Amino acid sequence: MKKILIALAIIITQFTIEAQVKTPQASPKATITQVVGLTDVEVVYSRPSARGRAVFGNLVPFGKLWRTGANENTTISFSDDVIIGGKTLKKGKYAIYTIPNIESWEVIFYANTDNWGTPQEFKESDVALRTTVKEESMPKAMDTFTIGINGLSSDSAFLEMYWENSFVSLKFEVPTQKTAIANIEKALSGPSAGDYFSAAQYFYQSNGDINKAKSYVDKALEMNTEKPFYYLRLKSLIQAKQGDIKGAIETAKASLVASETAGNQDYAKMNKDSISEWSK
16 A cells, blocks of 8 residues: 555656646747727737748638637737727727738637637627728748737827738727816816715724714715715714714614615615614
């Protein structure tokens, strides 16, 4: 039995050592992160190399769907809606597929990003946007497939792809002005109900100025016509801490009704427990 255990230990040790061995990937992974205007853009892809092979028309056939890189999906994500060729691409993460041809490439933004290479079943319903871009030749060959985000302005940029002697560039527009105006208007309009709620919560939880906490939670409730149950819950706790037990019970009852209406049993129980405790 002892010999068997020793043999098993040796096998497990060898397996662990082998599992830790790392070797270079044939198509190493790369990540590009770029802010365009006020929009975050990220591309994740694997970079195959030609290594003396003819690429387009051979390694990558013309007229067929290509994974646009190697290994798992090449993906791109946008933090805002963007405009490509006059069409809106909703914010989110997409796989990039292409169909290279001699004079143009078709570029496809595909909603399903969990494929290894191209999908086993390509679904048109998963195509978020499809557009065509002109293929241009480069005087000097690029051995390793490369994606870049260049031509930056405050309102747009170009998604660029290079390999062998081929180059394609796809312009996308970002809603910088719309986002900036919304940020400006929000800042100039002053604190929101959520800002006052957060401030009240901080003063309460940090044992800060409890009177400021009460003032801020009252302002939050004044600004929010829906009177959320968690706003009311915080106010009841602040009132109890101030020593206003009668007011705390009344507010907790209002929070109880609101939490039950919202279907939040956790808050309903907390309010019931507090009302019971404060009524003693």
